[in-house]
Amino acid sequence: VCNLYFYTMVTVALLPIGDELLSGSVTDTNSAWIANKLFLEGIPVQRKLCVGDNLNAILEAIEENFRQSDIIIMTGGLGPTKDDVSKQALSIWSDSPLMRDEATFKQLQHYMQSRGRKVNELNASQAEVPKAARVLPNKNGTAPGMWFEKDGKILISLPGVPYEMKALMEEQVLPLLKQKFSGIKIWEETLRVSGIPESELALLLTPLENELPPELTIAYLPEPGQVKVKFRIAARLEHSENAILLLQDWASRAEARIGSDVYGRNEDTLESVVINMLKKDGKTLSLAESCTGGNLGGRLVQVSGASEIFSGGVIAYSNEVKSGVLGVNPEIIQKYGAVSESVACAMAKGVRKLTGSDYGISITGIAGPGGGSFEKPVGTVWIGLSTKDDLCAFPFLFEQSRERNIIRACLAALSVLRKKHLGFLGKPVN
């Protein structure tokens, strides 16, 4: 729950516009981006209403939104083609005619010239805005933003192209809004947790939730293989220091209750945490991936600088590669199956020796949908770990979805490595 809403003076409604959003051809990513920017400034978004490129629908949506909110941020529908009618709607709503804005027209000419194009009848209309609008110049495109004030309400219209919209928001709209409605800000502290399901985590934190001071809220955001636990507090700027201390104190109490399953904070990912941990201690890592087919390596190299600790490894998808490249004894595969403790250990050891890395990590499992049996159902995964002094493997049982099993196997492998390196894991009990 989020009682934060009641702390602030104004509320915002988002109004994304476009037939392509209603037909599902395009996913609306603008709304989440705008909402988050406003949220962190303590200006909460109360609702999002999306309608098509239709004059009446837009006018009704404006009216409906203003019944609940003080500010509307409208995106899209500002293109030069006939199907875009947002500007017409704004002209009707603000009761002011469309007129050419000379500064915008000059900028349009400049924009077109710099691209070797000319201003034609169609794009010249881009320089027309309702007379009542304050123009927000758009340096990245041809449709300017617009700011209206009427009857104590504010309506902001922005182009739908994400990078034009983002520049206008950051450089013009947010500063103006902060100037008008400053005072309150929201801080967040996120615990990143892997290795415990959401419902158990919530149960574990229930006593703590019951003691939580009312200005603090907690939210659980589950993803495959991990959960984000978000603590939030809203406070006036002059009280920010105490608010932040309170926030971090409670986040730390929660971390102490959860224990070693908390792998990081805020923007940390399990990949970045593991990479930084190994970097710090001067250790290197190689991988032997079977059912994940390279996904774990692929995840690691998304992090810039992974090369300092990650030498590479072997995608041992077939048994031939397990034996031929990693040196796993074919008789062991025959006897225990490719998804087994023995094979996971042999793979991890094999890749460590092959690459000369400090850690060798292996993943072998049944991702599904085929390949499951009564003893080893779909979702069975063994993670192996080899160092100079140690060799062990850990079993997991995930779920039916191939896609999610692959993600969860990658995260489990990183989790095993992290816990082992930090001394949280002994040898598995046999």
Place this chain on the structure above:
Amino acid sequence: VCNLYFYTMVTVALLPIGDELLSGSVTDTNSAWIANKLFLEGIPVQRKLCVGDNLNAILEAIEENFRQSDIIIMTGGLGPTKDDVSKQALSIWSDSPLMRDEATFKQLQHYMQSRGRKVNELNASQAEVPKAARVLPNKNGTAPGMWFEKDGKILISLPGVPYEMKALMEEQVLPLLKQKFSGIKIWEETLRVSGIPESELALLLTPLENELPPELTIAYLPEPGQVKVKFRIAARLEHSENAILLLQDWASRAEARIGSDVYGRNEDTLESVVINMLKKDGKTLSLAESCTGGNLGGRLVQVSGASEIFSGGVIAYSNEVKSGVLGVNPEIIQKYGAVSESVACAMAKGVRKLTGSDYGISITGIAGPGGGSFEKPVGTVWIGLSTKDDLCAFPFLFEQSRERNIIRACLAALSVLRKKHLGFLGKPVN
């Protein structure tokens, strides 16, 4: 734009629920997915309204949506934690108390047991539904879907977890809706194109677009490294045969104009196309990945059945692995650099010999942000290909973004393999 909306009798409002959507922590991808599925059945989405986890806001949103639409599809807010109040809202709206549904409870017990967990107080509440609801069993999770009918309106509530929601929509909701509201349908035919930028593609198809019959529309949806070209037609069921012929005729004309860059249709991916092509011809593939770090292997194994053609390979992220495991001569790396034609060829040959596969494919490049130079800027990638009779490599220059360079390198490698196998590529001209 799309007048398709006017063909149908009923309209839908989407109602995604969640504080995390309003704070922008999570991007709402469910709405676009649902909208597209409904769109293709000729059931148009008229509006999307998103509100937070707040009882009054949800009740008001239901009322507001039903003023405009006949059907509401609500997603999210069904979790076991206290902040989720959608079910309470539905109980109030349908004027019926929450009661345990025995079939759901049994399934919940079974779900928990199969994961070695127990039903606790918190998750037991997942089996409670308003008495007026028709339960839509959720085999992938603990929160069931619900179907309500009241005063001629339909309200459908689904969990917010994407893969649970998708299975419920496809297996239960869509069949029920189609049964109730059939008549008009929209058909799509999508060309999947890789190797030509969107603007050139649009220019190439302009003559064809100008001749397009008015009932057909065309849309370009670009993604990193590829473009989807969507043809659409709406028709009554009794005219469907002619509509489909017309659609496919124009899609084929477009395909003939574009040529070998069209790699597939509709749900095809470059991964699935390449896997099926090799499967059909009984060929196998292995990979030597440097800058992509396993991402290409990771993409291939997302396709169930990849094991029939994919044996695995080597993640040769460091030069030591390139030499030590793949047998690339260190002097060649020294002389030409790791990102070079010679090294790409040696990697491809090395992995093919190591695994005994028919094709060896290598990727070596500078993903960025670091590592670029004047001669080899960030985005430079070499793709190598080795067969028993052939050894060659192809250069690419992508962009600044590490993330996009990795994706584009993977798709380029698949594209090279596909074109080579089909005889579209000769040896590169040197």
